[in-house]
Amino acid sequence: MISLTEAYVDSLAPNAGAIKNGRDLARKGSFPLRCVTEDQKLLFGECKGSGKEPYRCSIDFVQEGNPVYRCTCPSRQFPCKHTLGLMYAYVSSSSTFETADIPSDVADKRDKAEKREEKKAAAEKEGAPKAPRKVNKSALVKKITSQLEGLSILEKLVLQLVHHGLGSVDKKTIQLIEEQAKQLGNYYIPGAQAALRELLLLLRNDDEREAIYTSAIEQLIYLQALVKKSKAYLEKRAEDPDSPMETDSALEELLGHAWQLAELQELGRTRSNVELLQLSFLSYADHARGEFVDTGWWIDLADGTIRVTRHMRPFRAAKQMKEEDSFFAVVQTDELFVYPGELNARVRWEQSRFRELEEADYRKVKQLAAASYPDVIKKVKNQIKNPLSDKMPVALVAFQAIERIGDTYILRDAQNKQIPLVTNLLEAPHQPTAILELLQPEELQEQTALIAFRHELDSNRLVAQLMSITTDRRIVRLLY
Amino acid sequence: MSVELLQDLQHEVRRLFIAGSALAQGDVRLAKLQPQLKKLGEAAPVFNRIAEASDAVLNASREDSAVKLLELSKLLSAVLHTQGKTETAGDRQPIPSLGIALSTDVPYRRLKPLLEQLTTKGQGRLEQLRHSILDNSYLDLRAMPVMCSALDETYPEIADLIAETIATGYGQKAVSVLQEQINLQGGKGDVRRLKLLHRLIGDSAEELVLDAAVNGAVDIKVAAIEMLSKRPQHEMLLLELSRDKRKEVRQAALDTLASIGTKEALDRLQEALSSKDRELAIEPIRRANSTALLGRIIAQAERSFDQFAAAEGKERSKLAEQLHAELLCLHGSGSELIGAGPSWKRHVTVSPASVHIAEDVIALLRRMLTTPGFFASETEVLQENAAELLLSLNTEEANRFLLSLDAVMNTCMAGYLFRAGYRLLTPTELFDRFSGVLANPSSIASKEIIRAVSLITQEQLSAVEEDEDLIVPANSWDSRWVHTWVQADSLELVLLFTQTEDAQVTTYLTSKLTKNARLHDSSIQRILITLFRIRYTDAPQLLFQLMEARSFYYMDAPLRKLIASVPRSYIPRLRAIAEKHPYNANELTALADAMEAAPAEIIEESGTA
Incomplete structure (x- = not known):
């Protein structure tokens, strides 16, 4: 039993091009052979390709939520357009699928996979519990020493910059920073390196020097805080390599550590049986790190926590990696991995199932929203005052109305407390405020909004940008 | 206010960051704030810490100054981050909402490319845009304002596609956005907006159309005036506009007056015909058809x-x-x-x-x-x-x-x-009446007649299919004309009028096939085709002479047809040419093979060997 929808097939595709190509194949009727097994767990067929022989492709749904794609084409994209096309053909009403027996080669592969699973399960049973991962202490100490060295270089550079003043930054200084940033690549602190590159990007902007000073100063403060905090932490760990990794803050990740799921599991940073609903999505280019970041903001339907998924696609490998997308169904996962973080901790999951969104879910989201702005604001301020914290925390808030005071749009809660709205924090597909005027009148009254906060230093305001509005019937996505 | 003091301090700190902390020691403006900070510190300990940090900056040595300044600014920034205001002074107003029934369910990977195509320049957008429209990616609330803005696109095919999509895909839903965006002083994009509004809401757009006709920029005026056609109630306005400063506007007004056809409108057209707008009035008068x-x-x-x-x-x-x-x-x-x-x-x-x-x-x-x-x-x-x-x-x-x-x-x-x-005349009468004029081929009259004949034959031959012979119908023309054209040296007409073999004609035609004649020259090809058509005995020989005399680099359809119609006896010569022409060797050999393989009678029929 497969219940495929077009949107679901879209979500399986690695990128927009694959969607287009797959749909084109289905539309042009490029599948002379289209079959489905009696239990409807396997689609298979043949697709005309450029070669002499047609490509034989199949999609195996024997493991729910984890389809297995097979195709004889040489494409490196996965799933390839042929398997996607076959699914689109299955979804569309215009093409019919013959019921047929499972082909022997697929049956063989299924058997092998099953055996592999059994073996794995057996091994787990025997060897359980899994041995904790061993840490090579001398290597760790060596690494930490190197990291500390790198941080010293960074600190020296920061102090030098402050000493001479931002006004004196010229091409030569920028070149120097550039060289230093490159050099930092040898010290296992890619996060700090990227933060320096961010400063570099700011300083390179020649046209609006005056405007970027405020951000540049903030970045210098951030760098100095990062150096100080991580030095203390790393020195402690160098002395006692057995001490645990920092998980109360995102410090490790800020330094550039890429958390592995196994590590998170060991540290007990998992939640079981979680249902997540995506409230907003955005993909942007992080030039300092040289990668695209596909970001999803999700609500945990059990307690209303706002979680973040981040998929990084380095510019160089962007084409080969799956481009994430807006997601419209509820994700159910047995095991959710939670990264160290603050209000919006990053999460990941390996296995998941989907269920369609119901009206009850909208109601749930609305119930989980924070009703009182002073409470939310307090939490937000508490986070952003820390120089190393995420300066753009995201929160789900209820609103009485979205209104206007002069040119400023505001959110208002039941106690008439306000949050001013701006549009320049996240890159929206349009002027978000223009979209507000297109909504139904009742959608601007007594609903729930997902907003990203930011402190505006120059005007001394705490402002927010609307990301989505949840009503009783739908989610209005103001980003993607 | 303490926040103001903090902001003042922040201002000074910012200044020192730009100037360099090396200059911070004993900074006068920073020092000036010290007493106030200390005073506030008595009440709130955080100000004490700030005052201390500030003190540290003032007293730091040049070497330490950077660290101290960073410490002060870090503390200050942390405090300021807790002081952000969220209230905005003033009266709250509701936001007007248009209640457009469109969802926001198009996913990022489909919406983003569409928006990019709509807001950027570059090649290949039309094709991608068509695709986005085909899979309904534009049916999203977030895409609609962008689609409507994209009517300003300079590439007309894209703009037209967008306009059509707005009209058929969004329909009434787009009206309010278009109304909001339209600028009567704008350019072509606003002309499209006006046309769309007129198309979508018809008479309800009349006020806007009238406004545009009176106050719009030229292009918009013209478009609006066209929309007033067949609306006699706007006669007065149109009469006025027919005296506008701009020629384009007057033209449009006159055109539209022609369409309403009232007495005043017709009078105005006649008046315009006697004025400097003479040229503008002709077409409307014809169209008024009164x-x-x-x-x-x-x-x-x-x-x-x-x-x-x-x-x-x-x-x-x-x-x-x-x-x-x-x-x-x-x-x-x-x-x-x-x-x-x-x-x-x-x-x-x-x-x-x-x-x-x-x-x-x-x-x-x-x-x-x-x-x-x-x-x-x-x-x-x-x-x-x-x-x-x-x-x-x-x-x-x-x-x-x-x-x-x-x-x-x-x-x-x-x-x-x-x-x-x-x-009026029979073919014979026509010839008798006019051939005399052509006795002097260089006279104006004969040139005019030749032009008239070309005109008539063009009409006659306009229906001829591509692979049919280009030849005038024998019963429409006297057969003596062809000699007249020979004398007038009008090759084109000779070719069209040659019905049968005739010594005078063949002499004339062969004289054109000089050594310099090029096989790919279309008139040379047509001479050869005509000679083959009338079964002139030497036609194959002439063709081969030309082929042998000059090298040629490619084969085209007429040439292929000509070669295929020579008698079998020429096959060896054809093969010889094939050897000499490496470019066409394969094709020529193939032709020779095909001719050899063909049944003999077909060849015999087309040649005279």
Whole structure:
């Protein structure tokens, strides 16, 4: 039993091009052979390709939520357009699928996979519990020493910059920073390196020097805080390599550590049986790190926590990696991995199932929203005052109305407390405020909004940008 | 206020960051804030810490200054981050909401490319845009304002596609956004917006259309005026606009006045015809197609002619121009197929203007063309205009009158006479009547006749399929014409008129196949094709001489056809050529093989070997 929808097939595709190509194949009727097994767990067929022989492709749904794609084409994209096309053909009403027996080669592969699973399960049973991962202490100490060295270089550079003043930054200084940033690549602190590159990007902007000073100063403060905090932490760990990794803050990740799921599991940073609903999505280019970041903001339907998924696609490998997308169904996962973080901790999951969104879910989201702005604001301020914290925390808030005071749009809660709205924090597909005027009148009254906060230093305001509005019937996505 | 003090401090800190902390020691402006900070510190400990940090900056050595400044700013920034205001002063107002029923469910990977195509420039967007429209990615609330903005696109195919998509895909939903975006002083994009609004809401857009017609930029004015067609209630406005400063606006207003056809509108058209807008008025008058108006124009032309006949010098040429315009208005009026005979090949659309208009026009032209002294070089334009008008009337009377103008047979009028003759006379009569004029091929008259013949044959041959022979129908023309064309050295007509083999013709044609003739020259090819068509014995020989004389680099369809129609005996020569022409060796050999393989009788039939 497969219940495929077009949107679901879209979500399986690695990128927009694959969607287009797959749909084109289905539309042009490029599948002379289209079959489905009696239990409807396997689609298979043949697709005309450029070669002499047609490509034989199949999609195996024997493991729910984890389809297995097979195709004889040489494409490196996965799933390839042929398997996607076959699914689109299955979804569309215009093409019919013959019921047929499972082909022997697929049956063989299924058997092998099953055996592999059994073996794995057996091994787990025997060897359980899994041995904790061993840490090579001398290597760790060596690494930490190197990291500390790198941080010293960074600190020296920061102090030098402050000493001479931002006004004196010229091409030569920028070149120097550039060289230093490159050099930092040898010290296992890619996060700090990227933060320096961010400063570099700011300083390179020649046209609006005056405007970027405020951000540049903030970045210098951030760098100095990062150096100080991580030095203390790393020195402690160098002395006692057995001490645990920092998980109360995102410090490790800020330094550039890429958390592995196994590590998170060991540290007990998992939640079981979680249902997540995506409230907003955005993909942007992080030039300092040289990668695209596909970001999803999700609500945990059990307690209303706002979680973040981040998929990084380095510019160089962007084409080969799956481009994430807006997601419209509820994700159910047995095991959710939670990264160290603050209000919006990053999460990941390996296995998941989907269920369609119901009206009850909208109601749930609305119930989980924070009703009182002073409470939310307090939490937000508490986070952003820390120089190393995420300066753009995201929160789900209820609103009485979205209104206007002069040119400023505001959110208002039941106690008439306000949050001013701006549009320049996240890159929206349009002027978000223009979209507000297109909504139904009742959608601007007594609903729930997902907003990203930011402190505006120059005007001394705490402002927010609307990301989505949840009503009783739908989610209005103001980003993607 | 303490926050203000913190901001002042922040300002000084920012200044020191820019100037360099090396200059911070004992900074006067920073020091000035110290007492206030300390005072506040008595109440709130955080100010004490700030005051201490600030003190540290003031007293730091040059080496330490950077660290101290960073510490102060870090502390300050942390405090300021807790002080952000969220209240905005002023009266709250509700946001107007238009309640457009569109979802926001198009996922990022489909919406983003669409928005990118709509907001960027570059190649290949049209194709991608078509794709996005095909899979309905534009049916999203977030895409609609962007789609409507993209009407300003400079690439017209994209803009038209978007306009059509807005009209059919969004329909009424787009109205409010278009209304909001439209700028009557704008450019082509706003013309599209106006047209869309007019299309989507019809009469409800009238106010906007009127506003645009009066106050819009030129392009928008023109578009708005066009929308007022067939709306007599806006006659006054249109009359006013027909006197606008801009020519484009006047033109549009006159066009639209023609469509409403009220008395005032027609009067205005006639008035315009006598003004500097003469040229602009002609087309609207023709389109207005009003018998009454045309009657008045005929009368006006009569008067113009009288004045013209009496005038002299500059005045005379001015009146000639006026008369010319008036006659142009009459073209196509009153055309009716009266007593159409079998030789009248011209197809005429029947206009509702009546026969007597045609009679009046003929009477006017008869008077003009029979006035002594009218035929002079200065009136050539008028003469031709009158003759063309007579031909366009296409009544028997008009044609007969034109043909009767024998006196001007040897002038530029000859071609018109010939065309009238072609309609009235049998092929033999036509030849007898006109061939004499062609005795002197370099005269104006013979050139005009040759032009007229080309015109007639073009019409005759317009229906001929590509692979048929280009040759005039034998029963429409006297067979003697071909010799006339030989004498006139009009190769084109000789080719069209050659029906059978004829020594004079073949001599003429072969003389054109000199050594310099190029095989890919289309007239050379056509000569060869004609020679083959009339089964001239030496045709294959001539073809091969040309092929052997010069190398050629590619084969085209006519050449292939020619080669394929030579007799078998030429196959060895063909193979010899193939060896010498590496570019075409394969194809020539293939042709030779095919000819060898073909049944003998087919070859025999096409050749004379």
